[in-house]
Amino acid sequence: MELQKPRGTRDFLFKEMKERKLVENTMRKVFETYGYQEIKTPIFEDLSLFTLKSGEGIIEEIYHFQDKGGRDLALRPELTAPVARIYLNELQKAAKPLKMYYFGSCFRYERPQAGRFRQFWQMGCELIGGKSPDSEAEIIAMAAHCLEELKLKDYQIHLGNLGILRGILSQDSVSADQQDQIMALIDKGDVEELKKLLGDLKLPENSKNILLKLVGMRGHQDIIDKVKNIIKDFPDALESLEELETLLEMLEAFGFADYTVNLGIARGLDYYTGTVFEIYVEGLGAQKQISGGGTYNLIEIFGGEKVESTGFAFGFDRVMGALKIQETSTQVERRVDxxxxxxxxxxxxxxxxxxxxxxxxxxxxxxxxxxxxxxxxxxxxxxxxxxxxxxxxxxxxxxxxxxxxxxxxxxxxxxxxxxxxxxxxxxxxxxx
The missing domain is CATH 3.40.50.800 (Anticodon-binding domain)
Known part of the structure; x- marks a missing residue:
């Protein structure tokens, strides 16, 4: 009988583990330089923690099981929900803002392919109780700082604000569930299905054209005025655009100006409420996204008070893949002196x-x-x-x-x- 590792998993030997540890420690040092403290949550949680956030449909995508006591449990597919749970259990009365970071393995039952595994690692952070857009500016600057320390080249940070798109849809009385469907299609980049859905919802022609135009817009700070002119008749959308404009000014103060405004970022999850961002590295093919995050309101969904939170996570394995493709030198220590x-x-x-x-x-x-x-x-x-x-x-x-x-x-x-x-x-x- 030949023993094999489970499908979608990997073994890491000595040299690769040293390289991974070096990257991990580099990120840890940056997080801690910004005042973030490490937390650790269980590898498995109650299944309801993830179905409450993402719906029953996620059951098909995760490893879930019953323990000997008949409790429904799941291997964690991501780490934001466990962080929200630990906040509700332990930290509601703690002084804010709370800055925490984490590093750990996650599990998803999906078809393994290049850059996508059934066991993978995330390294990320959450800032709970900070104000927008101050928190978002720091978070984005910190993500860039990590990649600078790793000497990763040619990464692109794309950022937007979901309130711009939702402001237009809300003014046209599109329900929250329908908005989520629209955001999911924008997140997938499926323009044809998006056009079909907007037609089925009988969205006013003007609003439909504005939405389709916005999701294709890319640029720097210079596109803000263009967007203002396009959405001038949508006050809620304008308010979100002003938040985005303030964020860009703050990023300049944080010493970061190498970004792309991308109004087509939707993140595909309904708990994101405002600023969203994603980081891409060319050369990774379809899995070029190495990080994503934004401002969310997950704690309220779980039954807590409304508290603004901002966070992001690096797909640690994809960061390692990008460093390998670029042949970025990681000075691995000798085994012994x-x-x-x-x-x-x-x-x-x-x-x-x-x-x-x-x-x-x-x-x-x-x-x-x-x-x-x-x-x-x-x-x-x-x-x-x-x-x-x-x-x-x-x-x-x-x-x-x-x-x-x-x-x-x-x-x-x-x-x-x-x-x-x-x-x-x-x-x-x-x-x-």
Missing amino acids: VFVTPISSEMKLHAFEIAQNLRKSGISTDVELVGRKLKKTLSFASNSGARFVVLIGARELEENKLTIKDMESGDQEQVPLEMVKDILLDRINNKE
């Missing part, structure tokens, strides 16, 4: 003792455990990336000395046993 090996089997216990002393001094150290001959041990140490090999021979040890071999230059020297730790620390800390 020092490899300790006895020259003869009689020195084995001394090797263990010396290796352990180096480890307790904070030096990453491996030690020969297989009993290889010296030539093969040196080859193994070199392949492991060790900078130095400490050789322990009987004659040198009698003189209270050890041999340090520099694996890059090939030079080696005998040093007093009591100075080995300090010499290695100095060379490791000062060596490029």
Whole structure:
């Protein structure tokens, strides 16, 4: 019987895990620089947490099961709903705004394809209780800051405001459910089906033309005046456009101006209420979106008070894919800095003792455990990336000395046993 990993999952070996950890830690550092604190939620939750947010239809797309007590549970398909739940359970009385970030795996039962897996990772944040558009400006600037630190090139941040489109639809008495259908088609980019639906709803011809024109508009701050002229007869839409204009001004203050205004962003989820944004990287094919977010009102849907929240999540696996395609250098640390090996089997216990002393001094150290001959041990140490090999021979040890071999230059020297730790620390800390 051949054992295989489940469909839609992956194994990550040593080098890839080091690369993923480096990217994860880079993002963590940026989040914490902005005052966000990490939280962790369960991998499985009550099924109702996700059906309440997304409807019963989501059951077909997620891993759900009953436990031995007959409770309906589900592996989390995303992390925003668990964050809303933890806020309702633990944080309603906490001082606001609340800034939190998370990193974890999610699960969706869908057809695996390039850039889309059944187990995947998200790294994101939520800002609960902040004011719009201040919170949105910081969130967008922070997302860009993460990608700058990772040296990812050619990413595009597209942003819009759902209130512009909803303002037009509401003025024409389009129901909330019908608006959600329209937004879902805009999110998919299905213009033909959108035209058909707008016709079926008997939307006024003028409003229909305005909507179709808006969802195709792209530009920078310069398109704001054009949009104002187009929607001048829709006061609610104009108010949302003014929010978007203020957001763009704030982004300038945050030192970020490399964005695209895209009024065709809908996000496809009915709990988004205002600003929305998505980040794309060309070269990833159909899965070019590496992040998405915006302002939402999920907590009220779950029965809490109305509290404005803004957040986003990186599709961590897609970020890794983009870095790989661009061949962006991730400086992966060596496996160890020092490899300790006895020259003869009689020195084995001394090797263990010396290796352990180096480890307790904070030096990453491996030690020969297989009993290889010296030539093969040196080859193994070199392949492991060790900078130095400490050789322990009987004659040198009698003189209270050890041999340090520099694996890059090939030079080696005998040093007093009591100075080995300090010499290695100095060379490791000062060596490029």
